[in-house]
Amino acid sequence: MLRKGMERAFVVHRRQFIAAALGFPAAAIGGFPAAGATMTYDAAVTTSRAPLQAVPRDRELVRFATLAANSHNTQPWVFSAHGNEITIAPDFSRRCPAVDPDDHHLFVSLGCAAENLILAASTLGWRADPVIDGDRIVITLEETPPAASALAAAIPVRQCTRATFDGRPAPPETLRRLENACLEPDVTTILLTEHAAIAKVADYVLEGNAAQMRDGAFMRELVNWIRFNETEALASMDGLFSLASGNPSLPSWLARPLMKLFFTESGENKKYREQLVSSAGVVVLAAYRSDTPHGIAVGRACQRFGLQATALGLKYAFVNQPVEVAALRPQFAASLGLGERRPDIVMRFGYGPDLPKSLRRPPELVMRS
Known part of the structure; x- marks a missing residue:
């Protein structure tokens, strides 16, 4: 009973933390939205995919990095930021051993996240230099003139569309x-x-x-x-x-x-x-x-x-x-x-x-x- 109570408390606290991070009432992210709660799926999508802001720089770059493609949407990454250096490391607790037993697609996912971060940094006036250090990607940021791009603009819009297409050929x-x-x-x-x-x-x-x-x-x-x-x-x-x-x-x-x-x-x-x-x-x-x-x-x-x-x-x-x-x-x-x-x-x-x-x-x- 004690263990179940601790697990329930952990889930509740985790939901409260997510809600606070997104700027919504904690009650809105429980098993069923509480009366008057404003948290909706669409609101959460809008918040995570909002336009890139210059500050806080590291949080914004990480937010855009997490919009990358990844296997089963497990989001198998951990970020750390110190000075002008952001590191992307694997979160092996989110690996998929059945479909990805050698973790190859886990590291493909990290590469996707790194590319998003590099493109987003450029629009904010930071040149990103990635170096692979073992299992980690260490990205050093250096000031440079801002450079917007169509690819960076597409980051919050991109999605994997599991639907039938209309058959038109591409030019x-x-x-x-x-x-x-x-x-x-x-x-x-x-x-x-x-x-x-x-x-x-x-x-x-x-x-x-x-x-x-x-x-x-x-x-x-x-x-x-x-x-x-x-x-x-x-x-x-x-x-x-x-x-x-x-x-x-x-x-x-x-x-x-x-x-x-x-x-x-x-x-x-x-x-x-x-x-x-x-x-x-x-x-x-x-x-x-x-x-x-x-x-x-x-x-x-x-x-x-x-x-x-x-x-x-x-x-x-x-x-x-x-x-x-x-x-x-x-x-x-x-x-x-x-x-x-x-x-x-x-x-x-x-x-x-x-x-x-x-x-x-x-x-x-x-x-x-």
Whole structure:
């Protein structure tokens, strides 16, 4: 009983802390909003994605860094700031051992966050110089004239859009700019727009998806990170919110049993096939080696792709199944002629609808002294 009481107190205090950091009443972030509470999902999204401010500098740069893409929206990062130095380190308590057993995508996520921070710093008049130190990314800031960019402006707008697109092709100039956004030392970019090539990728996506859905550990981990309704999403400020994935928002007690009935291998494979066929193209990012620096490099290229797509009015979504299933990855690499290079990220892109954006924990919860 004492342990349960302590756990409940921890949850309550954590919710109070999140609410205070966001500027809302603590009662608004409990299991159900209290009468008169102003906290809503939309308000939380608006707060986390507000325009970048010059002060407080470190908090604002971290806030924009956390808007980066990351696996299952686990937000697996910890930031520290001292003087003109900001460090991004992994938070291994938020790793996904089933889908990412070697933590490769965790470090890709850190690379995505670093790219956001670097771009945001430039708009505020700070040149950011990143250096990889073991598992950490140490970013040194040096004053420079402010330099706004379309990619930095896209940071609070970017999202992963898990929806069917409208099938329109992307113009050649758009494809060129998308490919250029991925330029990064030791990272290979493969851009596919032919229907046959996309269909071939879809075959691998479906094979990988089938393997994952038959894997009990993968399914348990996935369900653990799903937030079935706004109340759950607001309580944790992380995870995969159902509406942001194009699924209905339901009470958890109803959603969990329904998921077993409707979240099926055949249904998901049909959805993925339709989504890929509706896409203007697919991009694959591959690294020359499977180590931490190369994972971070892929993350930086990945984030720039997402931001460039957003700036051009495109939507995009990850379809990483062929690279997440270890037994399938070498076959997928061979089909693309990658040799020994590791395919790391697979994304489809096109023109599609807006969906609700995912939440992020406020900087106070991810910064350490």
